Amino acid sequence: MAVALLQMHDIIKSFPGVLALNKAALSVQPGEIHGLVGENGAGKSTIIKVLAGVYKADGGTVTIDGEALQDVTPRSVHEAGIRFIHQELHLVQHFTVTESVFMGQELSGIGGLSRRDMKAKAESFFKDALGTELSGDLLIRDLGIAERKLVQIARALIDGAAKLVVFDEPTAPLSSGETEKLFAAITNLKARGIAMIYVSHYLAEITDICDRVTVLRNGKTVSVFEEVLPDSTDAMITAMVGREIEALFPDVSHCASADLLQVQNLHHQAFSNVSFDVQAGEIVGIAGLIGSGREEVVDVLYGLKKASEGAVKFNGKSQAFNAPKDAVAAGMVLVPRDRRHDGLVLDMSVSDNVNLASLDDISTGLIERRKMGLAKAGAVAEQLDIRPRDPSAKARNLSGGNQQKVVLGRWLTRGAKLFILDEPTVGVDVGAKVEIYALVEKLAADGAGVLVSSSDPGELVGLCDRILVMLRGEIITEISTDGLGVDHLVALTTGGQAA
Numbered sequence: 018m019a020v021a022l023l024q025m026h027d028i029i030k031s032f033p034g035v036l037a038l039n040k041a042a043l044s045v046q047p048g049e050i051h052g053l054v055g056e057n058g059a060g061k062s063t064i065i066k067v068l069a070g071v072y073k074a075d076g077g078t079v080t081i082d083g084e085a086l087q088d089v090t091p092r093s094v095h096e097a098g099i100r101f102i103h104q105e106l107h108l109v110q111h112f113t114v115t116e117s118v119f120m121g122q123e124l125s126g127i128g129g130l131s132r133r134d135m136k137a138k139a140e141s142f143f144k145d146a147l148g149t150e151l152s153g154d155l156l157i158r159d160l161g162i163a164e165r166k167l168v169q170i171a172r173a174l175i176d177g178a179a180k181l182v183v184f185d186e187p188t189a190p191l192s193s194g195e196t197e198k199l200f201a202a203i204t205n206l207k208a209r210g211i212a213m214i215y216v217s218h219y220l221a222e223i224t225d226i227c228d229r230v231t232v233l234r235n236g237k238t239v240s241v242f243e244e245v246l247p248d249s250t251d252a253m254i255t256a257m258v259g260r261e262i263e264a265l266f267p268d269v270s271h272c273a274s275a276d277l278l279q280v281q282n283l284h285h286q287a288f289s290n291v292s293f294d295v296q297a298g299e300i301v302g303i304a305g306l307i308g309s310g311r312e313e314v315v316d317v318l319y320g321l322k323k324a325s326e327g328a329v330k331f332n333g334k335s336q337a338f339n340a341p342k343d344a345v346a347a348g349m350v351l352v353p354r355d356r357r358h359d360g361l362v363l364d365m366s367v368s369d370n371v372n373l374a375s376l377d378d379i380s381t382g383l384i385e386r387r388k389m390g391l392a393k394a395g396a397v398a399e400q401l402d403i404r405p406r407d408p409s410a411k412a413r414n415l416s417g418g419n420q421q422k423v424v425l426g427r428w429l430t431r432g433a434k435l436f437i438l439d440e441p442t443v444g445v446d447v448g449a450k451v452e453i454y455a456l457v458e459k460l461a462a463d464g465a466g467v468l469v470s471s472s473d474p475g476e477l478v479g480l481c482d483r484i485l486v487m488l489r490g491e492i493i494t495e496i497s498t499d500g501l502g503v504d505h506l507v508a509l510t511t512g513g514q515a516a
Contacts, residue, residue, distance in 0.1 A: 019046060019047060020082070020083050021044045021045060021046055021080070021083075022045050022046060022047045022081065022082060022180065022181055022212050023043070023044065023045040023068075023079075023080070023081055023099075023181060023212070023214075024043075024044050024078075024079070024080040024081075025041070025042060025043040025044070025064065025067075025068065025077065025078070025079050025080075026042050026077055026078050026080070027040045027041075027042065027076060027077040027078065028040070028041045028042070028043075028064060028067055028074050028076070028077035028079075029041075029074060029075045029076035029077055030060075030063055030064075030067055030072055030074050030075055031075055032414055033414075034405060034407060034410065035405060035414065036236055037060050037063040037236055038060045038063055038064055038067070038074070038077075038236045039235070039236040039237050040076075040077070040237065041060055041064055041077075041233060041236060041237055041238050042231075042238045043064060043068075043214075043231055043238070044231075044241075045181065045212050045214060046212065046228075046229075047210065047212055048207060048210045048211070048212055049207075049212055049213075049228040049229060050203065050207055050212075050213045050215055050226055050227045050228050051212070051213065051214050051215065051227060051228065051229050051230070051231065052214075052215050052216075052217070052223040052227035052229070052230035052231070052242075052245070053065075053214055053215065053216045053230070053231050053233070054216075054217070054218075054220065054223060054230060054231075054232055054233070054253060054257060055232055055233035055234055055257050055446065056234065056257050056258060056416075056418070056446035056447070056448045056449065058235075058404060058415075058416035058418070058419065059233040059234050059235065059236065059257070059446070060233045060235075060236040060237075061185075061216050061233055062185060062216075062416075063236075064233070065101070065103070065183055065185055065214070065216065066103075067079075067089070068089070068094065068099070068183070069091060069094060069099075069101050069103075069183075070089045070090040070091040070092075070093065070094055071091070073089070074089070081094075081097045081099070082097070082180075097180070098178060098179055098180030098181060099179070099180065099181045099182075099183065100173040100174070100179040100181070100182045100183065101173060101182075101183045101185070102169055102170055102173045102182070102183065102184050102185060102187050103169075103185050105357070106162070106165050106166065106169055107169070108157045108165055108168060108169065109157060110156070110157050110158040111156060111157070111158060112156070112157050113153060113154055113155065113156055113157075114139060114151060114152065114153045114154070114155050114156075114157070114160075114168055115132070115135050115136045115139045115153035115154070117157055117168050117172060118135070118139045118142075118153075118168060118171045118172045118175055119135045119139070119172075119175065120172065122175070122176050123135065124138070135153070136153035136154070137153075138175070139153045139171060139175070140152065140153050142171050142174075142175055143167065143171060146171075146174070146198070146201075146202045146205075147167055147170070147171070147198045147199065147202065149164075149167055149198070151164060151167065151168075161307065161312070162354065162355060163307045166187065170187060170199065170202075174202070174206075179206075179211055180211060180212065181211070181212045181213065181214065182206060182211060182212075182213045182214075183213070183214045183216070184203075184213060184214065184215045184216060184217075185216045186216055186217055186218065186444050187199060187215075187217075188217065188219065188222065196222075200222075200225070200226060203215075203226060204226075215227055218444065218445060218446050218447065218450075220250045220253055220254070220447070221250070223245070223253070224245055224246065224247050224249055224250055227245050228245065229241065229242060229243055229244075229245065230242040230245055230249070230253065232253060232256040232257055234256065234257060234258075234259060239256055239259075240253075240256040254447055257446065257447065257448065258447065258448045265447070265450065265451060265454065265479060266454050266479035266480055267454060267455050267458045269458045269461075269462065271298055271299045271300060271461050271462070271482055272298050273296035273297065273298045273299035273482070274296060274297045274298050274464070275296065275297050276294055276296055276297075276333075277294075277295050277296055277297045277331070277332060277434060277435055277466040278294060278295040278318075278329070278330070278331050278349075278435055278466060278468070279294045279329070279330040279331075280292055280293050280294065280318070280327070280328075280329055281327060281328045281329075281330075282326070282327045282328065283314070283317065283324050283326075283327030283328075283329070284324060284325045284326045284327050285310075285313055285314075285317055285322065285323075285324050285325060286325070287310045287313035287490060288310030288313055288314060288487070288490040288491065289490055289491060290491060290492075291310075291314055291327070291491070291492055292492070293485050293492065293495065295435065295466045295467075295468050296466060297434070297464050297465065297466050298461055298462070298464050298465070298466070299461060299466060299467070299482045299483075300457065300458075300461050300467040300468075300469060300480055300481045300482050301466075301467070301468050301469070301481060301482065301483055301484070301485065302468075302469045302470075302471065302477035302480070302481035302483070302484040302485065302498075303315075303468065303469070303470040303471075303484070303485050303487060304471070304474060304477050304484050304485070304486050304487065304506060304509070304510050305486065305487030305488065305510055306472070306488075306510055306511065307472070308489075309487040309488055309489065309490065309510070310487050310489075310490040310491070311470050311487045312354065312439070312470065314470070314487070315351070315354075315437055315439050315468075315470050318338070318344070318349070318437065318468075319338065319341050319344050319349065319351045319437060320338030320339055320340045320341050320342075320343055320344050321341060323339075331347055331348075331349060331435070332347065332348060332434055334347075345374065345431070345433075348431075348432075348433050348434035348435065349433065349434065349435045349437065350374075350428040350431060350433040350435070350436055350437065351437045351439065352421070352424050352425060352428070352436070352437070352438045352439060352441055353424075353439055354439040354440040354443065354470075356417075356420050356421055356424055357420065360420075360421075360424040361412045361420055361423065361424060362412065363411070363412050363413035364411060364412075364413060365411070365412060366394075366408065366409050366410060366411060366412065367394055367398065367403065367407070367408045367409070367410050367411075367412060367415070367423055368390050368391050368393075368394035368395075368408040368409060369390075370412050370423050370424075370427060371393070371394040371397050371398075371408070371423060371426050371427050371430065372390045372393060372394060372427075372430070373427055374427050374428065374430070374431055375427075375430045375431055378393070378430070379393060391408050391409065393430065394408035394426075395408045397426035397429065397430065398426070400426070400429075401422040401425065401426050401429075401452070401456065402422070402452060403415075403419050403422045403423060403426065404416075404419055416446075416449075417444040417445055417446075417449075418444075418445040418446055418448075418449030418450075418452075418453075419449070421441065421442070421445055421449070421453065422449070422452075422453070425453070425456060433465065434465060434466065435465065435466045435467075435468065436457075436460055436465055436466070436467045436468070437468045437470070438457065438467065438468070438469045438470070438471075439470045440470065440471055440472065441453060441457070441469060441471065441476075442454075442471075442473070442476060443472075454479075454480055457469070457480060458480075469481060474503045474506040474507050474510070475503050477498070477506065478498050478501050478502070478503050478506055479498075481498050482497070482498060483495060483496065483497050483498060484496050484498060484501070484506065486506070486509045486510055487510075488509075488510065488512055489512075493509070494509060496509070
């Protein structure tokens with residue numbers, strides 16, 4: 018085997034109370050696509066941030082092209098030809114698309130910055146490499162999550178000087194069409210001899226495009242798959258979780274009862290004539306690509322955006338939620354699609370985040386009873402298996418799956434009647450998915466209504482009783498999941514099959 022392009026050996030990294038990496042190893046050959054998988058908290062993002070120079074390792078070595086890096090910094094790894102597309106969106110809100118793509122690598126001419134050339138090159142890259150029309154003049158704050166991810170990808174690839182590109186969960190917010198364009202770009206990079214590390218919870222993607230795969234568990238490298246086949250998925254899952262998982266979705270039948278949510282002829286600039294209902298004790302899904310209006314329906318229901326016309330009846334009463342606090346007061350709660358920015362206060366503890374919506378329960382007058390709050394959060398952490406089990410740990414230091422559990426735990430303490438789950442398992446590993454799906458099933462079994470908006474067709478088919486399919490701002494059909502195949506649902510959401 019040729020000399021490794023990248024060799025990370027015996028990497029150790031700890032945080033207060035957490036040993037994130039315990040002599041982990043990662044080796045990447047020139048020109049290969051190397052998968053990196055593991056549960057949330059296994060150490061994937063940490064080892065990538067060590068490689069990027071964002072975190073300083075407590076021990077171990079990093080070797081690039083056979084030479085050990087004495088000082089691993091963002092500058093040194095960039096000069097070595099390594100580029101990163103991190104899971105978090107490191108973009109400046111008031112920058113334009115063009116400024117974001119070329120930040121730190123601007124093009125200049127005789128008269129200063131070549132703004133016209135940068136704009137043209139950025140727009141050409143989006144169109145040719147990613148198959149997306151995106152104006153270079155748009156501001157980042159005006160883009161959706163998927164478009165921001167595409168900007169991040171363009172920024173990493175625009176200079177064409179990369180030897181190794183690290184993709185950390187790049188497709189999490191993307192539609193199937195956008196994912197295909199990204200895979201085409203990855204294939205082109207490989208054809209030019211560029212190596213890649215591909216970090217993803219979507220094992221189907223790993224088996225589709227990766228040449229080799231490294232599996233992390235509890236901060237250690239537990240397995241390296243030298244050959245990746247379509248049927249390698251089960252073995253990877255076993256290596257990731259340390260046990261076999263018999264079923265991803267609980268085999269439970271729901272018993273719907275009274276009407277809980279009734280939506281009639283709802284209109285918004287992103288959708289029109291939306292009507293549906295959710296009954297207590299059932300799980301209803303909303304399927305649709307980015308831009309279908311699916312996300313905006315959720316936002317309007319929860320009072321984040323205003324409908325232009327239509328009616329909403331919740332729990333037997335006509336409602337017009339002007340703000341999320343109105344929805345919460347009525348018994349409707351939301352687990353948002355962007356948990357880090359919209360669902361959590363990252364620098365607050367697990368306890369503070371869990372108790373954020375129910376402070377009256379742990380307060381006497383205006384005084385918060387901290388011990389009671391810690392005990393309450395500890396019980397939630399035990400119930401949902403939030404790791405670490407320390408309710409005083411900062412939410413920022415938790416893995417994605419455990420952060421999602423904290424958001425869910427907050428609303429469990431409210432006794433809500435309707436749970437709206439917007440992309441409930443984006444960036445969540447397979448083990449945490451099983452736990453979250455079991456929790457959602459229990460919510461329905463206990464009589465709550467659940468509305469799941471998701472870009473994952475397999476998730477909707479496996480979890481929901483019926484699915485509303487949105488296309489170009491309209492609900493084109495409502496379909497039962499009994500006997501429904503994922504391929505059929507994908508065909509409906511992409512317009513490849515008539516409703």
